[in-house]
Amino acid sequence: xxxxxxxxxxxxxxxxxxxxxxxxxxxxxxxxxxxxxxxxxxxxxxxxxxxxxxxxxxxxxxxxxxxxxxxxxxxxxxxxxxxxxxxxxxxxxxxxxxxxxxxxxxxxxxxxxxxxxxxxxxxxxxxxxxxxxxxxxxxxxxxxxxxxxxxxxxxxxxxxxxxxxxxxxxxxxxxxxxxxxxxxxxxxxxxxxxxxxxxxxxxxxxxxxxxxxxxxxxxxxxxxxxxxxxxxxxxxxxxxxxxxxxxxxxxxxxxxxxxxxxxxxxxxxxxxxxxxxxxxxxxxxxxxxxxxxxxxxxxxxxxxxxxxxxxxxxxxxxxxxxxxxxxxxxxxxxxxxxxxxxxxxxxxxxxxxxxxxxxxxxxxxxxxxxxxxxxxxxxxxxxxxxxxxxxxxxxxxxxxxxxxxxxxxxxxxxxxxxxxxxxxxxxxxxxxxxxxxxxxxxxxxxxxxxx
Numbered sequence: 001x002x003x004x005x006x007x008x009x010x011x012x013x014x015x016x017x018x019x020x021x022x023x024x025x026x027x028x029x030x031x032x033x034x035x036x037x038x039x040x041x042x043x044x045x046x047x048x049x050x051x052x053x054x055x056x057x058x059x060x061x062x063x064x065x066x067x068x069x070x071x072x073x074x075x076x077x078x079x080x081x082x083x084x085x086x087x088x089x090x091x092x093x094x095x096x097x098x099x100x101x102x103x104x105x106x107x108x109x110x111x112x113x114x115x116x117x118x119x120x121x122x123x124x125x126x127x128x129x130x131x132x133x134x135x136x137x138x139x140x141x142x143x144x145x146x147x148x149x150x151x152x153x154x155x156x157x158x159x160x161x162x163x164x165x166x167x168x169x170x171x172x173x174x175x176x177x178x179x180x181x182x183x184x185x186x187x188x189x190x191x192x193x194x195x196x197x198x199x200x201x202x203x204x205x206x207x208x209x210x211x212x213x214x215x216x217x218x219x220x221x222x223x224x225x226x227x228x229x230x231x232x233x234x235x236x237x238x239x240x241x242x243x244x245x246x247x248x249x250x251x252x253x254x255x256x257x258x259x260x261x262x263x264x265x266x267x268x269x270x271x272x273x274x275x276x277x278x279x280x281x282x283x284x285x286x287x288x289x290x291x292x293x294x295x296x297x298x299x300x301x302x303x304x305x306x307x308x309x310x311x312x313x314x315x316x317x318x319x320x321x322x323x324x325x326x327x328x329x330x331x332x333x334x335x336x337x338x339x340x341x342x343x344x345x346x347x348x349x350x351x352x353x354x355x356x357x358x359x360x361x362x363x364x365x366x367x368x369x370x371x372x373x374x375x376x377x378x379x380x381x382x383x384x385x386x387x388x389x390x391x392x393x394x395x396x397x398x399x400x401x402x403x404x405x406x407x408x409x410x411x412x413x414x415x416x417x418x419x420x421x422x423x424x425x426x427x428x429x430x431x432x433x434x435x436x437x438x439x440x441x442x443x444x445x446x447x448x449x450x451x
Contacts, residue, residue, distance in 0.1 A: 026207055027182075040150045059212065061209075062209050062212075074129055089103060104207070107206050115221060118146070123140065135178030141178045149167040150166045156223050184250060196247065243273060246269055250266065253342065277301065283327065283328050351437070356371045371416070383437060391429055391432075392425070392429045431446040
């Protein structure tokens with residue numbers, strides 16, 4: 001019996017006969033070896049609703065964590081759900097018939113349905129199972145969803161439509177993007193999917209984990225079943241077509257600017273299928289208002305490689321507060337691709353900084369803490385960087401976290417820990433805390449008395 005990726009590849013009659021075993025995971029963050037290559041109907045078992053769940057050889061999917069929402073977002077940090085392997089979801093599951101089957105699969109030669117990519121369930125922090133902290137990549141991340149289908153037509157209007165058997169819901173997971181498992185310059189970049197895939201036309205291959213969502217079993221937009229590929233771990237153009245091409249992406253793909261400030265994003269062009277050549281870059285913003293500049297208007301890419309430049313965006317004090325879209329264009333001969341960067345311009349506003357307590361007393365070799373609180377003023381929103389300096393030797397100051405994101409009229413705090421060693425000279429010291437966001441800088445001090 002051949003074993004691939006920890007999954008036995010001899011099956012009973014109730015387990016789908018795979019056309020082949022995949023050549024491996026396209027996403028380096030998925031340590032599952034080779035996926036099973038399956039058809040959508042292998043998962044749905046040509047059924048809809050709870051009947052599909054009860055009969056599918058892939059039931060129950062990866063929905064056996066303490067809460068099913070944990071299953072689809074599981075990363076590396078955080079508490080490992082019972083029965084799982086860190087990092088990520090288990091590569092195999094025991095189905096309802098007691099058989100060991102793959103949870104990590106590949107589906108080839110499918111198309112995106114007429115309901116194209118949508119963003120839902122946005123957040124700036126990881127799910128609780130992943131630690132609950134602010135996203136590694138910063139900013140808000142959303143589940144980016146779409147249905148894929150393998151039938152000749154995209155038809156699924158009621159639960160009795162056979163077209164529903166050939167459809168399955170897929171999602172680029174928000175936590176996977178927040179950890180840079182997916183996103184710009186990865187094999188599961190939703191921005192690239194949105195810019196390169198034409199609904200009901202472009203044929204693609206996908207990889208992901210089979211997940212059962214019990215909350216949407218009877219909804220039309222979910223194809224009248226709970227089946228999903230969530231997380232979707234990788235996609236590519238269908239490999240029957242391997243002409244040289246390239247992709248263009250921006251990181252970050254969402255930017256927030258206060259009036260009177262600037263920010264930058266990295267624009268990357270990546271070779272696909274052996275592409276090599278010069279790619280010309282351009283950009284436009286809609287509606288007009290913010291200004292931008294590209295450090296380079298063209299990039300030279302070698303086969304299998306990538307090249308990057310910087311796009312700097314500025315908003316003057318008179319720029320209208322609101323939402324903008326910056327469309328990046330990349331052309332080389334007959335090849336043309338685009339990527340969209342979302343920009344939000346907010347009121348210049350301001351923020352205040354305070355300490356509690358504002359004076360500390362400790363003995364040599366001891367430590368103490370003070371809470372640093374930032375408060376939004378005049379509608380200020382944005383990220384504020386914190387730093388601390390001490391006037392003296394053998395005294396250390398540490399801020400956790402050292403970056404805070406404020407929302408309009410909101411406040412947030414960081415903990416300042418001051419520690420000394422036994423060689424510190426008794427006396428009075430000044431600890432200066434500096435808060436910076438764009439052109440706005442505020443400082444405050446804490447008096448430290450060492451005895």
